Amino acid sequence: MDPSATSPVPIGLPEAKELLAEVHAEPTLVNITRVARQLAPHRQRLAGVSLRLACLASFTFDPIQPALELQGLRSGLALETYLGPFGQVEQELIDPSSGLATFKPGAVLLGVRLQDVCPAIYDAFNTLAPGRSEQLIDDWMHRLRSALLAFRQRSGAHVLVQNYDVPAFPALGIADRAASTSQASTIARANDALYALAASMENVHVMDYDGLVARHGRASWQDPRTAFFARIPVAPSHYWHIAGFYVHHLRPFYGLAKKVLVLDADNTLWGGVVGDAGVEGIALGQDYPGNAYVAFQQRILDLYHRGITLCLASKNEPATVEEVFRQRPEMVLQSEHFATMRINWDPKPDNLRRIAADLNLGLDSFVFMDDSAVECALVRTALPEVLTVALPPDPADYPRVIESLNCFDQWTISDEDRQRGKFYKAEAVRSGLKASAVDMPMFYRGLGMRMTVYVDHVPHLARAAQMTNRTNQFNMHTIRCSEDDVSRFMEAEDHRVITLALEDRFGDNGVVGLAVVRSGRDAWVLHMFLMSCRVLGRTVEQAFVGWIADQAAAAGAQRLAAEFAPTPKNKPFAVFYEDRGFVHAPAKGETQRWVWDLAGAETSPPDWLEIKVH
Amino acid sequence: MDNAEKFRSIIGTILGIPEDQVTDDLAPETVDTWDSLNHINLISALEQGFGVRLATENLADSQSIPELKALLAKDGIVV
Numbered sequence: 001m002d003p004s005a006t007s008p009v010p011i012g013l014p015e016a017k018e019l020l021a022e023v024h025a026e027p028t029l030v031n032i033t034r035v036a037r038q039l040a041p042h043r044q045r046l047a048g049v050s051l052r053l054a055c056l057a058s059f060t061f062d063p064i065q066p067a068l069e070l071q072g073l074r075s076g077l078a079l080e081t082y083l084g085p086f087g088q089v090e091q092e093l094i095d096p097s098s099g100l101a102t103f104k105p106g107a108v109l110l111g112v113r114l115q116d117v118c119p120a121i122y123d124a125f126n127t128l129a130p131g132r133s134e135q136l137i138d139d140w141m142h143r144l145r146s147a148l149l150a151f152r153q154r155s156g157a158h159v160l161v162q163n164y165d166v167p168a169f170p171a172l173g174i175a176d177r178a179a180s181t182s183q184a185s186t187i188a189r190a191n192d193a194l195y196a197l198a199a200s201m202e203n204v205h206v207m208d209y210d211g212l213v214a215r216h217g218r219a220s221w222q223d224p225r226t227a228f229f230a231r232i233p234v235a236p237s238h239y240w241h242i243a244g245f246y247v248h249h250l251r252p253f254y255g256l257a258k259k260v261l262v263l264d265a266d267n268t269l270w271g272g273v274v275g276d277a278g279v280e281g282i283a284l285g286q287d288y289p290g291n292a293y294v295a296f297q298q299r300i301l302d303l304y305h306r307g308i309t310l311c312l313a314s315k316n317e318p319a320t321v322e323e324v325f326r327q328r329p330e331m332v333l334q335s336e337h338f339a340t341m342r343i344n345w346d347p348k349p350d351n352l353r354r355i356a357a358d359l360n361l362g363l364d365s366f367v368f369m370d371d372s373a374v375e376c377a378l379v380r381t382a383l384p385e386v387l388t389v390a391l392p393p394d395p396a397d398y399p400r401v402i403e404s405l406n407c408f409d410q411w412t413i414s415d416e417d418r419q420r421g422k423f424y425k426a427e428a429v430r431s432g433l434k435a436s437a438v439d440m441p442m443f444y445r446g447l448g449m450r451m452t453v454y455v456d457h458v459p460h461l462a463r464a465a466q467m468t469n470r471t472n473q474f475n476m477h478t479i480r481c482s483e484d485d486v487s488r489f490m491e492a493e494d495h496r497v498i499t500l501a502l503e504d505r506f507g508d509n510g511v512v513g514l515a516v517v518r519s520g521r522d523a524w525v526l527h528m529f530l531m532s533c534r535v536l537g538r539t540v541e542q543a544f545v546g547w548i549a550d551q552a553a554a555a556g557a558q559r560l561a562a563e564f565a566p567t568p569k570n571k572p573f574a575v576f577y578e579d580r581g582f583v584h585a586p587a588k589g590e591t592q593r594w595v596w597d598l599a600g601a602e603t604s605p606p607d608w609l610e611i612k613v614h
Numbered sequence: 615m616d617n618a619e620k621f622r623s624i625i626g627t628i629l630g631i632p633e634d635q636v637t638d639d640l641a642p643e644t645v646d647t648w649d650s651l652n653h654i655n656l657i658s659a660l661e662q663g664f665g666v667r668l669a670t671e672n673l674a675d676s677q678s679i680p681e682l683k684a685l686l687a688k689d690g691i692v693v
Contacts, residue, residue: 029659034627062651226654229673236658 011042014384020074027067027240036066039073047078048364048568049254054100054157056084056092057111060231067243075247075407076256076364086231087116093147096154107158107253108151109246113233114140114164114190121190125171125183137190141197148201156485160249161198162209163191168218202484205411207249216241248406253480255472258387258407260361261303262352264370265314265321265343269297269333271395275316279323283395284330292395297332299402304337307417308408309359309424312341313351313368339424348375349382358431359424360533362472362569367407410470414463416510423534426506444539444608448505451540451605453498453547454614456490460499463511467530472569474541474576475530476562489516495527500544502535509535513544517552523595524552526562536572543605545580553598560596561585617664621686621693624663625679628655638679653677664691 011019016039023031044050051072055061061083072079082103084092089112092100100108115122118136125133148159164187170176171183191210198204213221216238223235234242251257266273270293271283283290304310310333314321321343325335335341340358342351348370356363364385370376376390387407391398410417430447437443454460461483468481489495500513512535516528526548531541549560562582564573581601582594605611615623619633625640626633629647642648648656654673660682661668666689670676676685683693 028662029655030624030627030663033630033655033659037630060651063655223658225670225673226658230651230654232654236655236662 010045011039013046016042016046016073017384020070023070024074029236029239032067032070032240036070039070043069043073043078047073048076049256050078050080051250051254052082052103052106053079053250054082054084054103054105054108055111056089056100056108058087058089058113058116059111059233060086061111063232063236064234064239064243067239068246071240071243071247075251077247077250077254090143090147093151101154105155105157107160107250110159110161112161114187121183121186122167130181133186137193141193145197148204152202156203158253159204160207161194161204162207163194165210165213165218203482205249207245212242212245248409252410252469255469255480257410258367259365259470260309260311260359260367261300262311262313262355262366262368263300264372264375265312265316267371268369268391269293270324274320274324279320279327282324284328289395290330292398294330294332296395296398296402299399301332301337303402303408304421305418306408306413307420309339309420310337311355312338312343313348313355314343315345316343318343336425337421339421340428347378349379352379352383352386360473360536367405410466412462412466414466416463419510422507423509427534429506441608444606447538447608449538449540449608450503450610450612451543452501452612452614454501456497457499457614458490460511461486464497464499464514467514467532468528471530471532473533473572474536475570476526476573477528477565478567478570479528494519498548502540513540515544515548517548519552519555520557522557523559523561524548524557526560529562539606539609541576542580543609543611546603546605547611549596549598549601549603558598560598562594564592564594565590566592617691617693620663624659625656628652628659636679640679642677650674656682660686664689666691
């Protein structure tokens with residue numbers, strides 16, 4: 001019956017993006033249903049990452065499923081969803097022959113409402129005996145923990161649990177928060193217990209559902225008729241929002257978070273065109289509209305401190321823009337916050353391409369923001385992989401654009417993230433050196449690079465896991481790991497987790513390389529090998545693998561074996577083995593296998609690299 | 615799109631059937647996609663499409679095309 005399923009013309013990516021943008025602009029049930037049906041047969045082709053996603057809920061989840069699939073596509077995830085039977089969350093997790101167990105999910109969403117598992121806390125709070133609500137919560141936490149532990153024995157899937165929402169109208173009215181028996185505080189404590197439970201388990205994460213409900217308005221989050229009649233605790237007008245919320249928590253696990261924000265300047269960072277209005281004439285300051293631009297810049301600075309790389313692409317004279325930075329004290333963003341600035345009259349797509357090349361980052365990790373609909377359309381057409389955000393007409397709405405742009409979110413923020421801006425700034429100085437050097441060895445020597453290698457270094461756990469999730473280009477296997485996964489490798493007798501930090505005379509680059517090695521008697525095997533693209537092209541990867549080979553040889557191994565699983569993104573890795581002297585071994589399906597004979601292998605580092613062992 | 619077309623388009627999209635099959639004799643007994651959950655979706659989609667809150671006494675009622683039309687008529691919408 002479905003005309004689109006038999007459509008002879010497959011839907012292309014630009015067309016699919018247009019349909020998704022239509023739904024996003026007007027996420028009615030009809031639009032969601034129509035487009036979900038249209039795109040369903042093409043999902044695998046339209047998204048870079050496929051994910052088997054299980055949804056277990058204490059409420060009716062079915063109406064959210066089409067929205068979930070579409071939100072997945074918007075983020076580059078082809079979701080194959082499994083909905084557990086209504087209200088059987090614990091059974092599904094525990095039973096080794098459950099539908100969930102058979103489905104073998106990559107990730108599990110646990111949509112369990114405290115209203116459903118501890119109804120008395122919501123429906124009859126004022127009648128509960130003292131201490132009773134704590135008992136009910138303890139009991140539920142105990143059950144949840146047991147169920148999750150049982151599941152964890154069989155599956156390493158990411159588990160995402162939603163936290164518990166406070167009612168729009170707490171049981172004791174205006175007295176509630178101050179009361180010793182406060183319903184809102186009781187639920188807040190249940191949330192604390194949930195976060196503690198998740199922290200004590202492997203790869204279990206909490207999503208702030210309470211925050212989601214609050215953002216959209218507690219009183220209108222539900223439609224009481226569908227809530228009572230069909231146990232759907234979300235009004236149809238919010239299906240799109242809850243689906244987006246779930247996907248936004250999944251995205252960081254699959255390397256789909258954005259990393260770079262490229263900003264226009266005129267009418268974006270300040271009001272007016274500086275070339276016409278002059279440095280003193282642009283809107284920036286305490287009063288509207290200048291204060292909206294200041295607030296917008298503050299939100300962008302927040303992103304900078306979370307590790308998002310900022311760049312400027314402006315059609316202006318460079319000297320004019322520099323004057324704004326120097327002469328307008330209201331500027332929150334300083335030139336040092338920008339990894340690179342391209343201020344010229346070239347088309348913006350060209351500038352974006354050059355920025356991507358300078359930073360060694362894929363354009364699919366870029367967000368472009370501009371007030372001009374024309375520039376946005378141009379970038380959208382020329383570079384569909386970039387997420388282009390057109391700013392709204394009124395600057396008062398600008399800060400909200402950043403706040404609601406959740407594509408940059410990561411589950412953890414590491415020290416590297418907080419300092420990334422400085423790393424890139426130093427990189428720009430290095431590039432200057434490169435331009436003045438006569439040849440490459442002279443450039444490398446001028447850098448004064450010092451590598452430090454760490455073996456099974458526990459303080460690097462978070463950064464190591466993060467690199468597996470962020471690195472797409474110089475990555476042999478693109479295996480994504482949680483901190484627990486890395487920790488297991490560290491503890492394993494026959495595995496070593498080797499991290500690499502790099503310093504040079506321009507500054508500290510932080511932890512930029514990771515190898516997981518399995519040591520055998522005759523051969524060592526590179527199980528994972530990746531480098532941050534920030535330091536590629538400086539012979540560090542060559543020195544790193546050479547150092548590992550030396551360790552293998554010293555332990556009596558004759559060979560270093562490695563693999564390469566090509567993806568559309570890790571082409572920079574493809575030539576690496578051959579350059580080092582590895583030879584092809586019989587491939588395993590799509591995965592190439594390589595072996596380095598350590599007798600006579602050239603493993604010593606270039607003379608410009610000093611290696612220290614921590 | 616007039617109201618009658620909009621009505622057929624909404625019902626057809628939610629139930630996954632061509633719009634020209636949305637006739638008065640369409641009923642849960644004749645379309646397998648018209649189950650209780652999709653009935654809720656029908657009501658919600660009509661409310662969103664026509665910008666009204668339908669005066670249902672019981673969401674489970676009105677499971678026929680003439681009854682849905684009658685619900686809309688209470689809000690002055692003739693389809």
